[in-house]
Amino acid sequence: MKRGKAQVSLEYLILLSVALALIIAAMTVFFVYSKNSTSSVTKSRIAEIGNEVVYNAESLYGIGDGSRVILETNFPEEIQEVYVLDGVELVMVIRTPQGISESLFFSKVQLNGTSARPAGGQYIGAISPGKNFIRIESKGDYILLNAS
Numbered sequence: 425m426k427r428g429k430a431q432v433s434l435e436y437l438i439l440l441s442v443a444l445a446l447i448i449a450a451m452t453v454f455f456v457y458s459k460n461s462t463s464s465v466t467k468s469r470i471a472e473i474g475n476e477v478v479y480n481a482e483s484l485y486g487i488g489d490g491s492r493v494i495l496e497t498n499f500p501e502e503i504q505e506v507y508v509l510d511g512v513e514l515v516m517v518i519r520t521p522q523g524i525s526e527s528l529f530f531s532k533v534q535l536n537g538t539s540a541r542p543a544g545g546q547y548i549g550a551i552s553p554g555k556n557f558i559r560i561e562s563k564g565d566y567i568l569l570n571a572s
Contacts, residue, residue, distance in 0.1 A: 474529035481567040485533040492561040501553045508537045509545040534566035
């Protein structure tokens with residue numbers, strides 16, 4: 425059987441279309457996965473920082489008045505704000521692909537920030553993406569958190 429040039433060209437175009445569709449599907453899966461992976465890394469980093477702050481606050485409370493430690497932290501780009509709520513909750517607000525997310529860390533000791541937050545609670549200071557220092561200081565009956 426003899427094949428025409430048009431039929432060969434059409435088959436080639438169909439094969440090329442299928443290959444291109446597979447490549448686009450694979451790229452879409454890759455980008456969705458990488459976006460979710462970045463979000464997981466951010467949440468993991470925030471959890472690590474929050475747990476470290478609460479652990480140190482509870483330890484310093486046990487040591488007593490005047491004890492202090494300064495934590496050097498590296499906040500991810502997605503950090504929005506950090507504040508204390510109701511004296512026992514450390515709240516870290518982050519921006520995720522799904523929207524704004526809050527990570528809560530509960531303390532067994534009284535926590536105080538440095539300035540009032542209009543929506544309730546107390547800011548612990550100015551937090552920005554990248555390197556920050558969080559001073560955790562025992563004041564006897566509460567722990568003062570101060571970020572710089």
